[in-house]
Amino acid sequence: MPNDRPTHTNPFDPSQTEQGRPVRKVSRRGPLRPTSPDRVRPAAATSSPPLRLVGSSAPDAKPPIANPTPIRGATDPRWVLAVRTATLLEGAVLTPNKREALMRTGKVMGLSPFDCSLILAIVQDRARRGVAPDQCPSAGQAQLALIPLPPMRSVWSRITDMSSHSVMLAAGLLALQALLIWAWLG
Numbered sequence: 001m002p003n004d005r006p007t008h009t010n011p012f013d014p015s016q017t018e019q020g021r022p023v024r025k026v027s028r029r030g031p032l033r034p035t036s037p038d039r040v041r042p043a044a045a046t047s048s049p050p051l052r053l054v055g056s057s058a059p060d061a062k063p064p065i066a067n068p069t070p071i072r073g074a075t076d077p078r079w080v081l082a083v084r085t086a087t088l089l090e091g092a093v094l095t096p097n098k099r100e101a102l103m104r105t106g107k108v109m110g111l112s113p114f115d116c117s118l119i120l121a122i123v124q125d126r127a128r129r130g131v132a133p134d135q136c137p138s139a140g141q142a143q144l145a146l147i148p149l150p151p152m153r154s155v156w157s158r159i160t161d162m163s164s165h166s167v168m169l170a171a172g173l174l175a176l177q178a179l180l181i182w183a184w185l186g
Contacts, residue, residue, distance in 0.1 A: 068145040077109035078119060078144045082137035085123040089136070092127035094120065110150030118147055 071079045084105060088098045099120065106116030122143045126136040137144070 086133045086136045
């Protein structure tokens with residue numbers, strides 16, 4: 001059976017293709033040739049939007065926290081969430097159910113979901129680095145201080161945040177108490 005392909009001494013020779021034709025090697029050594037003006041794309045024809053610099057002069061950029069708020073005590077919401085996280089760790093892992101419960105706890109204390117996730121990550125990172133779980137909050141205290149404290153809420157905002165069932169229950173109890181006082185005095 002005759003072979004139509006030319007035979008090569010080295011079948012894996014990088015200078016030839018599968019068909020046996022030589023491959024032209026491109027080298028970028030030497031000066032670049034100028035491009036003709038008709039081959040240059042105008043800047044307006046690009047599909048990507050123009051880039052902008054982001055920094056301290058950007059209007060929407062927040063400045064970094066210069067003075068972190070230190071942990072005030074055992075009732076600081078950041079500290080409470082960090083200690084609860086350390087108690088629920090299994091090694092350096094949080095199960096999804098425990099994570100969701102911790103996120104709900106942080107929300108009740110007024111922390112944002114991002115801040116809650118950050119606290120959990122700080123404690124988990126300390127546990128991954130070999131710190132004992134009960135020492136993780138104190139080992140990450142400097143990072144916990146960088147998380148902003150939740151804003152203080154007024155009593156009215158707490159009432160309006162309650163579900164309608166809680167508000168109705170409170171209103172019913174107040175009405176019952178007023179009725180009992182009226183019956184007792186009358």
